[in-house]
Amino acid sequence: MRDFLDAWRSGQERFTLHTSGSTGTPKPIELTRAQMRASAHLTGQTLGLQPGDAALVCLNTNYIAGIMMLVRGLELGLPMTIVEPVSNPLALPEVAGKSFAFTALVPLQLQTILTETPEKKAVLDGMKAILVGGAATSPALEALIQPITAPVYATYGMTETVSHIALRRLNGPDVSDVFTALTGVDLGTDERGCLHITSAATNFERIQTNDVVDLIDPMHFRLLGRADSVINSGGVKVQPEAIERLIQSTLAGAGLAPRLFIAGLPDDRLGQRVVLVLENCSLTDAQWAASQQAVRDVLGPYSVPKSWHTVDAFSETATGKIDRQATVAQIR
Numbered sequence: 001m002r003d004f005l006d007a008w009r010s011g012q013e014r015f016t017l018h019t020s021g022s023t024g025t026p027k028p029i030e031l032t033r034a035q036m037r038a039s040a041h042l043t044g045q046t047l048g049l050q051p052g053d054a055a056l057v058c059l060n061t062n063y064i065a066g067i068m069m070l071v072r073g074l075e076l077g078l079p080m081t082i083v084e085p086v087s088n089p090l091a092l093p094e095v096a097g098k099s100f101a102f103t104a105l106v107p108l109q110l111q112t113i114l115t116e117t118p119e120k121k122a123v124l125d126g127m128k129a130i131l132v133g134g135a136a137t138s139p140a141l142e143a144l145i146q147p148i149t150a151p152v153y154a155t156y157g158m159t160e161t162v163s164h165i166a167l168r169r170l171n172g173p174d175v176s177d178v179f180t181a182l183t184g185v186d187l188g189t190d191e192r193g194c195l196h197i198t199s200a201a202t203n204f205e206r207i208q209t210n211d212v213v214d215l216i217d218p219m220h221f222r223l224l225g226r227a228d229s230v231i232n233s234g235g236v237k238v239q240p241e242a243i244e245r246l247i248q249s250t251l252a253g254a255g256l257a258p259r260l261f262i263a264g265l266p267d268d269r270l271g272q273r274v275v276l277v278l279e280n281c282s283l284t285d286a287q288w289a290a291s292q293q294a295v296r297d298v299l300g301p302y303s304v305p306k307s308w309h310t311v312d313a314f315s316e317t318a319t320g321k322i323d324r325q326a327t328v329a330q331i332r
Contacts, residue, residue: 001061001070001082008033008074017064019159026318029159038200039068039162040075042182046167047129051077053101058082058089058109063319065133068163069104078102085320088112090120099123104131104155106320107141111257114144125149133157135321136241137170139249140257145171154179156223158209162201166221181219189215194227212239229324231264231272236302238264238274243295243303247276250294254287259314262305263328276308277327283308 007015013033018026043049055078059066066085073080081100083092089105090113100123105113110132113120124130125148133155137145145152152171156179157164166179166187181187186198195213198206214222225241232238240262247260258281264272276291283291288308295304315326 001066004061004067004070005074008071015067017067017159018062031159031162032203035162035201035203036068036071037075040072042184042201043068043072043164044076046182047102049076049078049102049128052079053128054079054081054099056081056083056089056095056098056100056103058085059104059106059134060085060319064159064163065104065319072102085109088116090123091117095123099126101126101128102130103127104133106134107132107137108135108320110152111141111144121148129153131155131164131167132170133164134319136244138252138257139245140252142170143252158207160202160207161197161199165197165199165201178216178220178222181221185219187215187218187221189213192227193224195221231262231274233264233267233272233274233302234270238303240264240274242299243274243305246294246298247291247305250291251283251287254290256281256287259322261322261324261327263324265328265331273306274303275331276305277331278308278310279314280312281310 014030016028016030018028055069055073057066057069057073057080059069061067061070072078081095081098083089083094086092087108089095089109127150130150130152132152137154148171151169153167154170155164156166165185166181168179169176184199188196190196190208193212194209195211196206196208198204210227212224212227214224225239229240230237231240243262244260251258259279261277263275263277265275267273292304309331311327311330315323317323
């Protein structure tokens with residue numbers, strides 16, 4: 001972190017960052033100062049941030065989300081409190097008694113704050129904007145977010161797009177399941193229905209993603225899942241993300257909010273069989289039957305998980321994202 005801050009203040013023009021490795025081997029990405037400045041100023045304009053607005057930086061500053069919090073602080077004149085990326089940053093002594101106008105969190109951090117230290121909601125309420133990214137927000141977390149009076153946004157972006165290029169409101173009267181692109185971001189899809197992005201932050205180069213979307217118009221899209229996560233079960237292509245959200249909603253109704261994901265395990269007859277993987281959680285027969293029925297009712301029989309498996313702890317990348325391949329290896 002200190003090296004980056006020194007390099008930025010010295011006027012360095014090019015920076016090498018690494019992708020998080022959540023969908024493959026981490027790879028180096030070279031970004032220019034101009035790209036990072038464009039992203040920072042667009043965020044400030046979108047969220048109404050002003051010089052003097054205090055920012056809490058509590059993400060891993062070895063990766064794009066944390067690095068861009070530093071750049072926003074430097075470029076927008078935001079006094080920064082920089083802390084370790086722990087599960088509950090608001091419980092750290094370094095932030096005791098402080099108020100903030102802006103922060104970015106991963107879903108686990110926000111969920112931990114709200115469940116373990118509900119009195120800290122007042123700190124969140126006092127902010128101009130709270131960004132949540134790095135992983136999908138669960139229905140259980142989105143329910144917890146609703147009483148927060150400050151605007152909370154899910155982010156869409158990656159290292160190649162220099163952090164987020166679209167936001168989705170998670171609470172308040174403007175809550176939505178649709179992402180809205182920031183000003184000046186050009187969106188489109190390829191023949192697979194996967195999103196591509198062009199903006200000043202991408203140096204006006206087209207960035208092709210593997211994210212399947214429903215592109216509503218040039219500024220709005222629903223995120224459906226990843227093309228490279230599709231499970232081929234008996235010749236039927238199954239998108240795991242839709243199944244995950246249905247099961248999360250069903251379990252939330254039973255008072256459960258475990259981390260989970262859907263995977264495809266090798267199967268002699270089907271090629272891949274759809275299974276549910278849970279972290280440190282067991283299901284009763286009734287909970288499992290209800291989860292299967294919810295999927296059958298909405299997505300059809302081919303999407304219904306054939307079995308569920310639990311592991312003590314999910315394997316994670318350096319940025320705290322679930323490493324699905326490494327976790328599935330625990331089952332095998």
